[in-house]
Amino acid sequence: MRTVYLNGEYIPENEANVSIFDRGFLFADGVYEVTTVVDGKLIGFDGHIERLQRSLNELQMNHKVDREEMLQIHRELVTRNNIDQGMIYLQITRGNPGDRDFAFPPADTPITIVMFTQEKQVVGTSVETKGLKVVSVDDLRWGRRDIKTVQLLYPSLAKMEAKARGADDAWMVQDGFVTEGTSNNAYIVKNGKIITRNLSNDILHGITRKSVLECARLLQMEVEERPFTLDEAYGADEAFATSASGFTNPIVEIDGNKVGSGAPGPVGDKLRGLYLEENRKAAL
Ligand code: PDD
Numbered sequence: 001m002r003t004v005y006l007n008g009e010y011i012p013e014n015e016a017n018v019s020i021f022d023r024g025f026l027f028a029d030g031v032y033e034v035t036t037v038v039d040g041k042l043i044g045f046d047g048h049i050e051r052l053q054r055s056l057n058e059l060q061m062n063h064k065v066d067r068e069e070m071l072q073i074h075r076e077l078v079t080r081n082n083i084d085q086g087m088i089y090l091q092i093t094r095g096n097p098g099d100r101d102f103a104f105p106p107a108d109t110p111i112t113i114v115m116f117t118q119e120k121q122v123v124g125t126s127v128e129t130k131g132l133k134v135v136s137v138d139d140l141r142w143g144r145r146d147i148k149t150v151q152l153l154y155p156s157l158a159k160m161e162a163k164a165r166g167a168d169d170a171w172m173v174q175d176g177f178v179t180e181g182t183s184n185n186a187y188i189v190k191n192g193k194i195i196t197r198n199l200s201n202d203i204l205h206g207i208t209r210k211s212v213l214e215c216a217r218l219l220q221m222e223v224e225e226r227p228f229t230l231d232e233a234y235g236a237d238e239a240f241a242t243s244a245s246g247f248t249n250p251i252v253e254i255d256g257n258k259v260g261s262g263a264p265g266p267v268g269d270k271l272r273g274l275y276l277e278e279n280r281k282a283a284l
Contacts, residue, residue: 024093028151041283047207131252139172238265
């Protein structure tokens with residue numbers, strides 16, 4: 001049984017309870033982060049903490065994240081649950097006002113903070129060699145996708161539609177342009193150039209995205225940050241997706257069309273290699 005963290009306490013998972021009045025439960029009024037663990041260490045920790053603070057600020061949640069305290073809790077959960085590879089999930093909600101009301105509770109209402117570990121192989125997976133198939137779906141999410149909120153119903157529906165259509169994931173499309181995957185950022189490669197949507201409120205500002213684009217520059221690869229169309233994706237030489245737990249995952253099929261040769265491509269492979277090397281060195 002896992003040991004989880006809830007509001008200052010380490011407790012067995014079956015003893016961790018949150019109120020039915022919690023704003024996270026009633027309004028999806030909460031934000032989250034997923035930090036990957038490799039060799040028992042945290043990948044990209046500071047990026048996740050900075051984005052967490054930004055998400056809280058954007059939702060006017062009155063909470064100052066204490067980096068040192070968060071690092072200590074992350075490490076404690078890794079140790080107590082003996083995690084070598086996997087993830088740490090962290091969620092902060094606006095707390096429990098004791099009733100249901102659309103208006104925010106007073107700013108001094110204590111937040112709810114929950115953290116738990118998930119054991120999962122993240123290095124050396126079969127996806128690295130086989131790649132993923134995606135299908136396109138309309139992007140029907142709200143307009144502030146840059147905030148990492150827990151309102152994930154649409155991405156969850158899109159994932160299920162992808163599975164029903166024989167694929168692994170969905171790429172969401174708005175006005176003919178790909179925004180991102182259900183839980184990852186999307187990229188194509190054409191004539192050696194990496195193309196990925198520019199940062200805006202339309203997509204989540206991925207921590208992995210930032211690091212992978214730095215790796216691309218180190219490798220002197222050309223990067224173009226702009227929206228790309230579904231047709232461009234069909235005609236790409238290569239495609240991949242990035243996320244904390246997937247690093248760079250090759251996309252080998254889009255809407256039944258093979259991408260390039262239909263096998264993982266060299267640009268994504270190289271980026272994955274350097275990303276892992278750099279981030280393992282910097283892991284905390
Ligand atoms: N998802 N875009 C969306 C919509 C996401 O949900 C995620 C992350 C990303 C990639 O961000 P990052 O590189 O910081 O992980 C992009 C996490 C992993 C999840 O929901 O499990």
